[in-house]
Amino acid sequence: MNEFYEILTGPGLWIAFIIFIGGLVLRLTYLFALSREKDRVFYNHVSLSWGLRSIGHWLLPLGSASLRKQPVFGLVFYVFHVCLLGVPIFLCAHNVLWDEAFGISLWSMPDKWADVLTVVFMGTVIFLFIRRLARPEVRILTSFWDYILLVLTLLPFLTGFLAYHQWGPYEIVLILHIFSAEILLIIIPFSKLGHVILFFFTRAFIGFEMGGRRKARAW
Amino acid sequence: MPENSNHMTDQPVNVEKIKQILDANNGARIRTWLNICARCGLCAESCFFYLAKDKDPKLSPAYKFKTTLGEMYKKKGNVDREFLEKCYEIVWGECTTCKRCSMYCPFGIDIATMISTARTVCWSQGIFPEGLARTLTNYRKTGNQMGTSEEDFVETCEWMAEEFEDEVKGITIPIDKPGVKYMYTVNPREPVYYPQDLGMAAQIFTVAGEDWTMPSSGWDCTNLPMFAGDRALAGKVVNNMYKKALELGVEKILITECGHAYRSAAFEGPYLAGYADGKPPVEIVHSVQLLYEYLRDGRISIDPDKRIEEPVTYQDPCNVSRNGGLWEEGRKIVEYLAKDFRDMSPNREHNHCCGGGGGFIPMGSEFKSRRMVSGKVKAEQIKATGAKIVITPCHNCFDQITDLNEEYELGVKVASLKELICEEMIIPDHLKPE
Ligand code: HEM
Ligand code: SF4
Ligand code: SF4
Numbered sequence: 001m002n003e004f005y006e007i008l009t010g011p012g013l014w015i016a017f018i019i020f021i022g023g024l025v026l027r028l029t030y031l032f033a034l035s036r037e038k039d040r041v042f043y044n045h046v047s048l049s050w051g052l053r054s055i056g057h058w059l060l061p062l063g064s065a066s067l068r069k070q071p072v073f074g075l076v077f078y079v080f081h082v083c084l085l086g087v088p089i090f091l092c093a094h095n096v097l098w099d100e101a102f103g104i105s106l107w108s109m110p111d112k113w114a115d116v117l118t119v120v121f122m123g124t125v126i127f128l129f130i131r132r133l134a135r136p137e138v139r140i141l142t143s144f145w146d147y148i149l150l151v152l153t154l155l156p157f158l159t160g161f162l163a164y165h166q167w168g169p170y171e172i173v174l175i176l177h178i179f180s181a182e183i184l185l186i187i188i189p190f191s192k193l194g195h196v197i198l199f200f201f202t203r204a205f206i207g208f209e210m211g212g213r214r215k216a217r218a219w
Numbered sequence: 220m221p222e223n224s225n226h227m228t229d230q231p232v233n234v235e236k237i238k239q240i241l242d243a244n245n246g247a248r249i250r251t252w253l254n255i256c257a258r259c260g261l262c263a264e265s266c267f268f269y270l271a272k273d274k275d276p277k278l279s280p281a282y283k284f285k286t287t288l289g290e291m292y293k294k295k296g297n298v299d300r301e302f303l304e305k306c307y308e309i310v311w312g313e314c315t316t317c318k319r320c321s322m323y324c325p326f327g328i329d330i331a332t333m334i335s336t337a338r339t340v341c342w343s344q345g346i347f348p349e350g351l352a353r354t355l356t357n358y359r360k361t362g363n364q365m366g367t368s369e370e371d372f373v374e375t376c377e378w379m380a381e382e383f384e385d386e387v388k389g390i391t392i393p394i395d396k397p398g399v400k401y402m403y404t405v406n407p408r409e410p411v412y413y414p415q416d417l418g419m420a421a422q423i424f425t426v427a428g429e430d431w432t433m434p435s436s437g438w439d440c441t442n443l444p445m446f447a448g449d450r451a452l453a454g455k456v457v458n459n460m461y462k463k464a465l466e467l468g469v470e471k472i473l474i475t476e477c478g479h480a481y482r483s484a485a486f487e488g489p490y491l492a493g494y495a496d497g498k499p500p501v502e503i504v505h506s507v508q509l510l511y512e513y514l515r516d517g518r519i520s521i522d523p524d525k526r527i528e529e530p531v532t533y534q535d536p537c538n539v540s541r542n543g544g545l546w547e548e549g550r551k552i553v554e555y556l557a558k559d560f561r562d563m564s565p566n567r568e569h570n571h572c573c574g575g576g577g578g579f580i581p582m583g584s585e586f587k588s589r590r591m592v593s594g595k596v597k598a599e600q601i602k603a604t605g606a607k608i609v610i611t612p613c614h615n616c617f618d619q620i621t622d623l624n625e626e627y628e629l630g631v632k633v634a635s636l637k638e639l640i641c642e643e644m645i646i647p648d649h650l651k652p653e
Pocket of ligand 2: 283313
């Protein structure tokens, strides 16, 4: 058990982060090179202000007409993303690890908050999952893999929650926690979750295209 | 499946050709779009096809690109005719490439561009609407979609100038006059079916004291090959117009009250015609812009007694408003013309397509019943305003709303801006016929 733990928190963590960051960098580099050749339209109409506004409105809660039409989803989706990013980064226990592994540590949130936010997050995942099943226009698009991805997103939080409360076999839960988080990191660059970075480019593009060229707000 | 007489159903699919087209388009944007779609379904409610047909999930934009272009890439071009026939139904019958959905997608995925690419693939295998096919032959032969000869066109212009002499003194339609400010280009429907449209434009330009000309060739600003998926021909068609303008040394090209012509000339045309920087070689101005400037600057004045009393509404053509940026100008013109303006909801760049765009009107009777189904959203929007007159600066909107008027018993009159301006403008004394 301990060996697993050592591997996962030692080289495992490094590998996961290297693949995560390296994968995103590679993907971006590849797309950049390709775009120089095939997507001149991206560069021809660059407009910083339209690009930034197009991105910004989608980073604000209910900042777009689209999300305002589905406010419940809009808010759940927002909370989902905030927790997804916020909890792992600012968790006290993680900060200790960041410090050990990379020699950096950030502000830590009180454990109580993290606990509540984790529960909230799990709630949002369940909501998104049910929404996928319940709404015909979402269900028809969703493949098996999309459900798996949502479950994979849930796993690190669920296991982290169980480990924190020491429910279940602690060691196994902890190993599952680290393992599922690493898997998720590794998958991000190579799946639709690549949107973590590509969102900024595709949203900027539609900002250039609709706003920069036509003064139409694309949000 | 409707009869598609154009489809060479017995011919095998040329997979090599499809692969070529897919490769040529396989840039960073399409790759990214196809990959990061979160399958969130937010785009569904932005599409009027989906809304009009009881939220049929198969009409959501994401489903449409996923099952057409997405599938083509997934299968690396190894598709059969049956599959392409299914795509045909979707890419022409269920999308007008109005671009509304991109604004509603968290990632701004440009679904219309992907549907257009899928159209190109289908077109390459001879699978495209018969109504569009006919026009392509005409464009190839004569440079315009209706096969009008240069003589007929010039004669129509002369005839119209004569016809309107008793409205405005000294009215002319100059042909091929070099070095002028505006080269006016039109939709062939005008010389062929509504020649008075040319006469009305000439009246307005004469009253405004405009320095303009009609070209004897390159006067058709429409671009149906763009909607048929024939990008090479689309490039040629728009280039005819650019070249004529350069040859005449005019300052700007003026586009008639037609939506897709503006999209072609100003936005997509440069790419289709091979201008890598995406800029047209001559500045493109849409009629809505110029007519607004005339009214704003007092070059045209409206007779206050003739302003319309009845409630009016304004149909934002997708390619003039959302895809052309001219929604405010259009509204301001309407406010000059009418006293009781009632906007539709949603409006401006968020307006719904009328259902006649993307080539739908020229696609002909085979598609009419679908146009009437998808047009429900527009019909309800119009009804809700209580307007008696629908003003729209686009030929396709004009035709679609005329059909919807009948289908949904809206009891409205459809009007173009030119028509109303001609009815209401003050003819200055020196231009009044004796
Ligand atoms: C920057 C960090 C981000 C991370 C780590 C992230 C991660 C994730 C994850 C793990 C999912 C769940 C996957 C699934 O539904 O199967 C997801 C879903 C989603 N994300 Fe993000 N995301 C990020 C940013 C964004 C941004 C900026 C947007 C756009 C505004 C966005 C839009 C979406 C959408 C629309 C979904 C689908 C929700 C659903 O219906 O299930 N994400 N994201
Ligand atoms: S481009 Fe317009 S018609 Fe086509 S899917 Fe999007 S909203 Fe619907
Ligand atoms: S809104 Fe965008 S990301 Fe969501 S399903 Fe539609 S195309 Fe995909």
